[in-house]
Amino acid sequence: MSTKTPVADGPLPHTYRQSHPLLSAETIARLKPEERSHFLDKEVKRNTLSLGDIVGLEVFHVEYLVHCTVLHWHTGDEEWIYILSGRGMAEMTVLEGDFGAGVDKRTADDVEVETKDIGPGDFFGFKRSGRAHMLVNTGTEDLVYLLGGERNSHDQCTYPKMGKTLHITREKGEASGGIVDNEHIRFWKRA
Secondary structure (H helix, E strand, C coil), X not given: CECCCCCCCCCECCCCCECCCCCCHHHHHHECCEEEEEXXXXXXXXXXXXXXXXXXXXXXXXXXXXECCCCEEXXXXXXXXXXXXXXXXXXXXXXXXXXXXXXXXXXXXXXXXXXXXXXXXXXXXXXXXXXXXXXXXXXXXXXXXXXXXXXXXXXXXXECCCXXXXXXXXXXXXXXXXXXXXXXXXXXXXX
């Protein structure tokens, strides 16, 4: 691993790693983002630079993102978003911890959301089991934002409008898990 900015000119792959904690603006400008499609909706694409991965962060992540996300919330990880540039819309559920479609015969239309216009300088903080959220680029330029949060060993990510819940296990930088349809979730309370 490198301890300083690479000498060679040109773009760096999104897999670039360094051991030094300072990731300079010059190096960030040379990084080639990874284009990702969301596994539940291939039309939702974003370009990602995982800044935390580059400097070896394991518990927290910081990503530099362009474009949008799918409506979701986490039970195991807190998450934050800071808008750097561009214009967009944030969609958030009105209820915290809303499992949404598939539970108690609810449909995607039963998930109540509010929308807010967003722009540079706006910040969102999402606590565990909080409000589901997503961003959509509504402007003519890229919607660029920083996303950060935890990477706990176990997390559950719920997609209320899609009626699905992803169970995630993380170990030594690798993530695995499985997804279930929310209609198969049965809730109970201890008396």
